[in-house]
Amino acid sequence: GAVVSQHPSWVICKSGTSVKIECRSLDFQATTMFWYRQFPKQSLMLMATSNEGSKATYEQGVEKDKFLINHASLTLSTLTVTSAHPEDSSFYICSACPNGETQYFGPGTRLLVL
Amino acid sequence: RKEVEQDPGPFNVPEGATVAFNCTYSNSASQSFFWYRQDCRKEPKLLMSVYSSGNEDGRFTAQLNRASQYISLLIRDSKLSDSATYLCVVKTGGFKTIFGAGTRLFVKA
Numbered sequence: 001g002a003v004v005s006q007h008p009s010w011v012i013c014k015s016g017t018s019v020k021i022e023c024r025s026l027d028f029q030a031t032t033m034f035w036y037r038q039f040p041k042q043s044l045m046l047m048a049t050s051n052e053g054s055k056a057t058y059e060q061g062v063e064k065d066k067f068l069i070n071h072a073s074l075t076l077s078t079l080t081v082t083s084a085h086p087e088d089s090s091f092y093i094c095s096a097c098p099n100g101e102t103q104y105f106g107p108g109t110r111l112l113v114l
Numbered sequence: 115r116k117e118v119e120q121d122p123g124p125f126n127v128p129e130g131a132t133v134a135f136n137c138t139y140s141n142s143a144s145q146s147f148f149w150y151r152q153d154c155r156k157e158p159k160l161l162m163s164v165y166s167s168g169n170e171d172g173r174f175t176a177q178l179n180r181a182s183q184y185i186s187l188l189i190r191d192s193k194l195s196d197s198a199t200y201l202c203v204v205k206t207g208g209f210k211t212i213f214g215a216g217t218r219l220f221v222k223a
Binding site for chain 2: 034042043044046091093101102103104105106107108110
């Protein structure tokens with residue numbers, strides 16, 4: 001099946017720093033990727049849709065200046081959490097749909113902001 | 115009302131039991147339906163798609179009732195390894211995908 005990778009798998013940082021998370025499609029090209037956030041015992045919440053070569057589309061309530069998304073190539077999208085604060089601590093997961101139907105998820109990045 | 119609703123559980127069942135999960139969705143224009151499995155602290159993984167005619171994959175059977183706007187997942191002969199959270203996922207037109215909050219299953223020896 002399709003493979004999506006993420007890096008890093010976990011990160012601990014100080015409040016106020018920025019953290020970059022990479023999402024790669026390993027065996028297919030993805031013009032669109034999705035970024036989700038999941039808090040403990042809650043469902044996945046879509047943050048934004050990343051579009052190759054154009055601006056990302058953010059969901060209501062998600063600050064685009066805080067969560068910077070760059071989709072510079074057909075296999076790579078990055079999410080940068082700028083000036084991270086403890087409330088940004090969460091599980092961040094990216095996904096892509098190689099066939100336009102089924103979503104495949106990356107392994108996730110666990111962020112802890114101290 | 116949530117767009118996709120699931121019973122959060124947890125469902126505690128003994129090994130070998132049959133367990134069923136239901137999921138309801140509010141958008142009648144929804145087009146595609148899936149069940150994902152998510153293990154603790156891991157990403158969701160596709161378990162199976164759900165087709166109008168119903169479909170089976172080994173011990174797992176999924177069914178869709180468009181008239182009543184619900185989908186179900188039946189697990190027969192439960193294994194310890196089936197313990198996980200099962201996410202109901204509904205896709206409307208285009209890329210809009212809605213996740214249920216998940217149903218937690220614990221299978222005990």
